[in-house]
Amino acid sequence: MTSSLSREILDHVSHLNTLARFLARDRTLADDLVQETLLRALHHSEQFERGTNLKAWLSTILRNSYFNEKRSEARRRRLMQVGFLVKTDFTVAPGDQEDRLHLRDFERAFWMLPPVQREAITLVGAKGFSYEEAAEIAGCAVGTMKSRVSRARLALQQLLNGDEAAEDRPVAAAN
Numbered sequence: 001m002t003s004s005l006s007r008e009i010l011d012h013v014s015h016l017n018t019l020a021r022f023l024a025r026d027r028t029l030a031d032d033l034v035q036e037t038l039l040r041a042l043h044h045s046e047q048f049e050r051g052t053n054l055k056a057w058l059s060t061i062l063r064n065s066y067f068n069e070k071r072s073e074a075r076r077r078r079l080m081q082v083g084f085l086v087k088t089d090f091t092v093a094p095g096d097q098e099d100r101l102h103l104r105d106f107e108r109a110f111w112m113l114p115p116v117q118r119e120a121i122t123l124v125g126a127k128g129f130s131y132e133e134a135a136e137i138a139g140c141a142v143g144t145m146k147s148r149v150s151r152a153r154l155a156l157q158q159l160l161n162g163d164e165a166a167e168d169r170p171v172a173a174a175n
Contacts, residue, residue, distance in 0.1 A: 009042065037062040113156070117148050121156070131145050
């Protein structure tokens with residue numbers, strides 16, 4: 001790994017702190033997530049392709065670390081509720097059915113959004129563009145882009161939380 005990539009990674013610590021605090025809503029967990037992200041990024045730096053979006057790569061590592069932590073936390077909670085572990089003599093292949101179902105649910109909700117909101121959430125959320133960059137790509141004002149992303153996030157959250165009324169309501173196409 002080059003020291004220039006290390007410096008570039010460290011340039012994004014502020015963004016990572018902000019994202020971690022947004023996701024975790026807990027300062028200690030957020031700090032742990034940022035540290036984990038930096039360690040993984042430095043350890044796996046050979047996987048980063050020069051010329052691609054470093055900020056998006058780091059954000060993905062952080063987001064995946066957060067989801068891994070939440071899964072582990074849920075698993076620990078379930079084990080504590082049971083109060084004991086049952087030892088088995090056979091190994092169980094890990095299933096990924098739940099992940100596929102979550103992905104399917106997200107895709108269904110995503111495609112229910114109006115095209116301008118899908119574009120906005122893709123540019124800002126998935127591709128890591130700033131609001132200014134995304135607004136320039138979409139040919140709209142920065143405030144409009146922020147509004148589209150906000151509305152898309154809210155609609156996705158409602159749809160993914162099982163708000164059946166959200167499925168029946170048309171999502172506003174403007175902004």
